[in-house]
Amino acid sequence: MTPEMVLDLFGEALFLIVVLVAVIVLPSLTVGLIVSTFQAATQINEQTLSFLPRLLVTLLTIMWAGPWLLGRLMDHFNSIFANIPLFLG
Template sequence: MAPDAVVNAFSEALWLIVLMVCVIILPSLFVGLIVSVFQAATQINEQTLSFLPRLLATLIAVSVAGPWLVRRMMEHFNGILASIPGMLG
């Protein structure tokens, strides 16, 4: 088994993890930023006010991008399974 194959598979997995986290977390980050600006402008200091919009943004992001993320994960998994005989032999 060549070390470059392992490094390539590992780097693809890390890139997929970063992509999945960004797709799920970035909408929540932007909604939290908007709510924080609103709270600063109106001087409302309620910590629970930003929780529900961020939760809804995360749920919407998962429901919209979920099938695409699962498809990408399955493609990566199938690629790793297909490359196992080449790595062993």
């Protein structure tokens, strides 16, 4: 296994992690921004008003995008396992 192969494999894995996390975090971040703008406009400083919508959006995003996320992860690991002879040889 050459250093180029290791770096390529590491780069693919890192990009996959960034994509998987972004799919989960970005909707929650958007809802948090909307709720915080609402809180600033109305001067309501309730912690649950900020936390609960973000939690619900995160859970709904995981339920909606979960099969796609798992499929991407499984494709990456299947590619790694299929290329083991190439990595060793």
